[in-house]
Amino acid sequence: EPEVTQTPSHQVTQMGQEVILRCVPISNHLYFYWYRQILGQKVEFLVSFYNNEISEKSEIFDDQFSVERPDGSNFTLKIRSTKLEDSAMYFCASSETGSGGYEQYFGPGTRLTVT
Amino acid sequence: KQEVTQIPAALSVPEGENLVLNCSFTDSAIYNLQWFRQDPGKGLTSLLLIQSSQREQTSGRLNASLDKSSGRSTLYIAASQPGDSATYLCAVRPVAGAGSYQLTFGKGTKLSVIP
Numbered sequence: 001e002p003e004v005t006q007t008p009s010h011q012v013t014q015m016g017q018e019v020i021l022r023c024v025p026i027s028n029h030l031y032f033y034w035y036r037q038i039l040g041q042k043v044e045f046l047v048s049f050y051n052n053e054i055s056e057k058s059e060i061f062d063d064q065f066s067v068e069r070p071d072g073s074n075f076t077l078k079i080r081s082t083k084l085e086d087s088a089m090y091f092c093a094s095s096e097t098g099s100g101g102y103e104q105y106f107g108p109g110t111r112l113t114v115t
Numbered sequence: 116k117q118e119v120t121q122i123p124a125a126l127s128v129p130e131g132e133n134l135v136l137n138c139s140f141t142d143s144a145i146y147n148l149q150w151f152r153q154d155p156g157k158g159l160t161s162l163l164l165i166q167s168s169q170r171e172q173t174s175g176r177l178n179a180s181l182d183k184s185s186g187r188s189t190l191y192i193a194a195s196q197p198g199d200s201a202t203y204l205c206a207v208r209p210v211a212g213a214g215s216y217q218l219t220f221g222k223g224t225k226l227s228v229i230p
Contacts, residue, residue, distance in 0.1 A: 004158075006158075033217075043159070043204065043206070043220040045217035045219070048217065055216055093159075103161045106160075108157060109157070
């Protein structure tokens with residue numbers, strides 16, 4: 001069964017460093033998302049992406065964050081200068097279309113630890 | 116702003132028992148509602164998606180209902196098994212417009228099924 005994959009599973013970085021989290025969405029899906037979950041808190045939406053541009057972003061997704069689909073398979077989230085409060089589990093998701101009839105499928109997550 | 120609440124936060128039941136998990140949301144203008152399962156330190160597995168026009172959806176031992184007007188959904192698990200132990204999350208998607216792609220999550224109900 002097709003699934004969303006994410007690498008790395010765990011990333012440790014120092015405050016102020018740039019990190020890139022990588023995702024491979026399900027191959028026939030057209031909409032891509034990033035969410036994050038700070039330990040013990042709710043899963044929060046960051047950004048959605050379609051047709052090589054951002055469709056929607058939350059207040060969390062400030063200038064320190066960017067997303068890119070560098071080729072036909074990968075979808076990346078970049079954090080330019082990490083802060084301690086960026087420590088969280090980051091989930092990539094994809095859906096076949098953006099319409100409400102289609103589920104969002106989530107990857108296993110990347111645990112980001114900022115020290 | 117949409118708020119999603121799940122009560123109880125934790126639930127412990129003996130194996131074989133039928134159980135109901137609750138989800139409530141403040142804004143009834145939703146496109147769909149999705150139930151997920153999250154195992155410790157893992158990603159989100161989609162269990163069921165209910166469209167706003169539907170009353171319920173079934174998958175195996177799981178049955179999810181939706182009462183959009185009252186802002187409630189329930190997830191019924193029949194004949195619970197130890198393997199059902201996980202955190203169950205519900206998430207709602209708003210109708211088309213700003214914010215229409217993002218899912219808003221509850222904090223989850225942590226279920227423990229005791230052998």
